[in-house]
Every structure is written in structure tokens, then in C-alpha cells.
Amino acid sequence: MVEADSPRILVVEDEPDLADLYATWLRTDYDVDTAYGGPEALDALGPATDVALLDRRMPEMPGDEVLAEIRERDLDCRVAMVTAVEPDFDIIEMPFDSYLVKPLAKQGLENTVADLLSRESYDEPVQELITLLSKRKLLEGEKDPYALEDSDAYQDLLDDIETLRETVDAPAEALQ
Numbered sequence: 413m414v415e416a417d418s419p420r421i422l423v424v425e426d427e428p429d430l431a432d433l434y435a436t437w438l439r440t441d442y443d444v445d446t447a448y449g450g451p452e453a454l455d456a457l458g459p460a461t462d463v464a465l466l467d468r469r470m471p472e473m474p475g476d477e478v479l480a481e482i483r484e485r486d487l488d489c490r491v492a493m494v495t496a497v498e499p500d501f502d503i504i505e506m507p508f509d510s511y512l513v514k515p516l517a518k519q520g521l522e523n524t525v526a527d528l529l530s531r532e533s534y535d536e537p538v539q540e541l542i543t544l545l546s547k548r549k550l551l552e553g554e555k556d557p558y559a560l561e562d563s564d565a566y567q568d569l570l571d572d573i574e575t576l577r578e579t580v581d582a583p584a585e586a587l588q
Contacts, residue, residue, distance in 0.1 A: 418443045419462040419529055424453040424478065425494070426470040434465060434494075437518045438525060450478045457482060461489045463528050465521075466508075468495035476506065483507045490528035494521075499550050501565045509543050511550055541576040544569060 421442045425431035428448050435444045445461075447453035450473025457464065464482060468475040479491055492510040493503075499511055509531070510524050531539050548569055551560065560566050 420445065420460045421525060422447060422453065422456055422461050422464045422489075424448075424450070424464060424470075424475065425467045426472075427467075434516075434521060437521055441522075442525065449473065450475070453478050454481055457485070457487060457489070459487065461487065462532075463525055464489055464491045465494045465525075466491055468493050468497045479506065479508055490531060492524050492528060499554050501551070501555075501563050503550070504547055504565045504569050509539075510546055535580075537576060537580040541573065541580055544573050544576065548573060 419442050421438050421444045423431050423434045423438070423444060424447045425434065426449050431446050431448055435446045438444050445456050447456045450470050453464070453466070454473075464478075466475045466478055470478075475493060475495065479493070482489065482491060490509040491507075492512055493506070493508045494512045494514065494516065496514045498513065503511060509528055512520065512524055531542060534542070551566060551569075555563075555566075
């Protein structure tokens with residue numbers, strides 16, 4: 413049974429069956445809303461949204477645009493891109509908190525939502541460091557070492573991580 417004050421999750425996916433599956437997986441622990449496209453997602457988003465699970469490729473309005481609008485509205489919600497788009501160096505500049513590549517397993521989705529919600533207990537610089545570390549890990553899992561070495565964006569990411577590590581006092585469990 414979902415508590416009245418349970419975190420609110422917004423699932424944004426243009427494939428209704430997939431959106432409904434994700435919502436079903438999460439509904440036992442969270443208050444879940446579902447949107448089947450970008451414009452519907454923007455209507456559903458609000459201050460009560462804690463986590464948005466956002467498909468990157470949608471026909472009417474891409475997830476990248478929805479993400480930009482979330483940040484433009486200064487909504488205090490964590491965003492996970494949930495997509496079949498393999499990550500490339502462009503993800504470094506995207507203001508999401510996590511990136512999941514489809515197909516997803518139930519446990520992976522549940523773990524990601526729990527992780528994103530746990531980040532709320534950390535201050536903003538620690539949250540930023542966690543996000544940068546997850547982008548580094550993602551890219552290192554997808555790109556060969558030569559591509560990483562040749563990428564100025566990746567090298568800038570490493571520099572940003574080092575700078576943040578020097579300035580924040582993050583608990584070790586937050587950085588795993």
C-alpha cells in the first residue's frame with residue numbers, strides 16, 4: 413500500500429505498454445503518474461514530482477526538450493533518462509541525474525529510483541558530484557579508452573570531477 417506522503421514518480425514514455433509496465437513496477441512503493449509524450453509530461457510535472465523517468469526519443473517532443481523545460485522551470489526533481497539511445501559524449505552537458513539504456517529490468521529501475529530519491533539527503537555540490545561520477549562510469553562502460561582519451565568533453569568531465577572532489581565533503585557511500 414502506497415503511503416499518502418510517498419514520493420511521486422512521473423514515467424514519461426511514448427510506448428504506452430512500456431510506460432504502463434514501468435508504472436506497475438513502481439506503483440507498490442511510490443505514487444506514480446504516467447505521461448505518453450512530452451507535452452503531456454510537461455502538463456503533469458509540478459512541485460510534487462520527485463523523480464521523472466524520461467524517454468529520450470519521443471515523436472512529438474523529444475525527452476531532451478522536456479528535460480530542458482524541467483530545468484528551465486527550476487523544478488526540484490531528479491531526472492533519469494530512460495532510453496534506447498546509446499550514450500555519447502553529448503550526455504556530459506545534459507542536466508539529467510541518471511541514464512538508463514533500454515531494455516530495463518525491474519530491479520534496475522527500482523534501484524535507480526531509490527538512488528535518485530536518496531540523493532535528496534545530500535547538498536547540491538555532492539549531488540552534482542554523484543551525477544558527474546555516474547556520467548563518467550556510463551561513458552567508460554560504453555566507449556573505448558582511445559575515444560575517451562581523445563574527447564575534450566570527457567577530459568573536461570574528469571577535471572570537473574576532480575575540482576568537485578576537492579571542494580566537497582561527501583560521504584563515501586554517496587560516491588559509490
